[in-house]
Amino acid sequence: MSTVPSRVIRFHEFGEPLDVLVEETIGIPDPSERRVRIRVAAVGLNPADWELCRGFMPGTLPRGIGYDTAGTVDAVGSGVEDVAVGDLVVGAADFAGQPSAEAADVAILDSWTKVPAGVDPVEVAVLPMVVRTAVWTLVGMGVGPDTTLLVHGAGAMAGYAAVQVALGLGARVIATAGPTYTPDLEAFGAVVIPYGPGMGERVRDIAGGPVDLVLDTAPPQEGVVAVLLGVVGAAQDVVTISNHDEARGLGARVNLDIIAAAGDPLADPLPEYVARVAAGSFRLPVARAFPLGAWREAAKLSLSRAPRGKVVLLPAEDA
Numbered sequence: 001m002s003t004v005p006s007r008v009i010r011f012h013e014f015g016e017p018l019d020v021l022v023e024e025t026i027g028i029p030d031p032s033e034r035r036v037r038i039r040v041a042a043v044g045l046n047p048a049d050w051e052l053c054r055g056f057m058p059g060t061l062p063r064g065i066g067y068d069t070a071g072t073v074d075a076v077g078s079g080v081e082d083v084a085v086g087d088l089v090v091g092a093a094d095f096a097g098q099p100s101a102e103a104a105d106v107a108i109l110d111s112w113t114k115v116p117a118g119v120d121p122v123e124v125a126v127l128p129m130v131v132r133t134a135v136w137t138l139v140g141m142g143v144g145p146d147t148t149l150l151v152h153g154a155g156a157m158a159g160y161a162a163v164q165v166a167l168g169l170g171a172r173v174i175a176t177a178g179p180t181y182t183p184d185l186e187a188f189g190a191v192v193i194p195y196g197p198g199m200g201e202r203v204r205d206i207a208g209g210p211v212d213l214v215l216d217t218a219p220p221q222e223g224v225v226a227v228l229l230g231v232v233g234a235a236q237d238v239v240t241i242s243n244h245d246e247a248r249g250l251g252a253r254v255n256l257d258i259i260a261a262a263g264d265p266l267a268d269p270l271p272e273y274v275a276r277v278a279a280g281s282f283r284l285p286v287a288r289a290f291p292l293g294a295w296r297e298a299a300k301l302s303l304s305r306a307p308r309g310k311v312v313l314l315p316a317e318d319a
Contacts, residue, residue, distance in 0.1 A: 003027030004037075004074075006107075007315070008100035009295050010064040014055040017299055021053065021065070028106040031077035035094055036109050038071035042125035042289070043102045043313040045302045047219075059095060066102030066313070067093055068128040069109070070121035088115040090124040090274060103295065105315045113271045116278040123277050126157075126284045126310040128270055133241060133255065134161040135269040138169065140258035141213055141239055145170030148211045150203055152228060153218025154190070155181045157284055157310055158241055162215055163190050164282055174206055176218075180308055181285070200230040207231075215255075216240035216247075219305050225252050285309035291318035 006028045011020040031037045048056070049065040070090040073083050083089055091112030093101040098108050115124055143149055149166050153159045154175035163185055166173050173190040176199060182192045193202045203211060210233045217240075218224060225246040228238045235251035244254045259266070276282035287309030290298040295313060302311040 003029050004106055006100070006105040007292060008064055008105075009066070009103040009292070010062045010100050011053050012062045014053065014058070017050045017053040017065075017303065018296065021295075021299070023293075023295065026100065028100065028104070028108065031075050031080075031108055033077050034079045034110070035077040036073050036080055036083060036089065036091075036112060037075040038069070038089065038091075038107055038109060039074050040069055040071040040102060040105060040107050040315045041088070041121035042070050043315070044068035044126035044129075045103075045298060045311045045313065046129050047302070048129065049103075050299075050303060062100075063095070064093070064098070064101030064103060066104070066107070068125055068130075069093065069102035069107060070115060070125040071107065074106070083112065083114055088119075088121065089113060090115055090121075090127060090270070092128050103292070103313055105292070111268065111270075113268075113274050115274060119274075119278050122286060122289060122312055122314075123283065124274050125312060126286060127273055127277070130157050130161045130284060130310075131165075131269055131273045133158050134165045135273075136259045136262065136266055137215065137239065137241065137255040138162060138165055140255075140262050141215070143169050143171050143213060147171040147213060148207050149173050150207075150211045150214045150228070150231060151175045151190070152214060152216045152224070153177075153242075154185055154192070156217050156219065159215070159217030160185070161284060162217060164188055166215075174203055174211065184285070200227055203231045212237065214238045216243060218242065222246065225250055228252075287311055289314050291315070293318045 043066045073087045089112040091109040094108045094110035149171045155177040167189045175190040185192045214228045220242045238252040240247045241255045287307040289312040292315040301307045
């Protein structure tokens with residue numbers, strides 16, 4: 001099996017990301033069955049990348065970071081018939097037994113969607129994890145036209161996406177957010193309120209009583225689930241993507257449990273949302289894009305917990 005050389009960002013031991021991540025050059029093999037190899041154009045970084053470094057879902061080491069990517073297909077494995085060499089695709093890394101992931105010049109994907117002509121790779125490289133999390137969670141919660149939903153932490157990217165997804169499902173959406181994204185969220189159709197003391201009362205005033213469901217997408221913060229329980233009729237009406245221990249201790253739900261209970265495989269929403277990006281009816285904000293060689297600076301911004309949008313790596317800029 002032949003390989004192509006690639007810079008990769010990966011770790012050989014678990015620990016804090018900036019302590020364990022290194023840049024190396026390795027050979028990326030030809031894709032195996034039902035896999036494609038791409039020349040990476042853009043990589044969207046996620047909080048999950050840093051949790052992988054810390055030991056979340058441990059696998060064989062060394063291991064790379066980067067789950068969301070867009071790039072041009074340069075080789076296809078057997079059984080691949082929907083894309084060809086030269087196609088621009090967006091997709092997710094194949095982490096099983098691979099020497100790296102998508103924060104690299106070259107990467108192996110195990111799922112992908114073809115990108116329409118004229119779409120900027122950066123616009124779609126930020127989609128996979130956030131869109132799948134938002135759609136699978138909201139559908140599993142039963143959000144629909146008769147739902148009044150509070151999205152707490154709508155300035156975080158999962159929340160920003162969830163507002164758009166829930167409105168598309170016909171829900172009435174109340175969102176908590178700071179001033180940075182309030183104009184965007186209001187333009188989408190949400191009613192936006194600020195964080196801070198009295199938040200629960202503000203939600204109940206707007207909703208005319210308890211809301212039907214709450215999706216907590218804010219960064220982990222002790223005590224937030226207890227506050228959110230005050231705006232619903234029952235503890236199970238609160239779902240969090242981040243405050244897992246507190247939620248389980250108080251009888252609220254965790255989105256990973258909802259997704260797991262839905263069964264496998266789940267319908268992939270990515271093709272629909274790539275099409276929506278192409279049509280201008282869905283978007284995620286990008287805070288800043290960095291060349292791959294500036295990955296440490298990109299990681300610091302992402303780890304700040306206040307990047308104000310998605311942080312992206314652009315390998316081709318300094319290849």
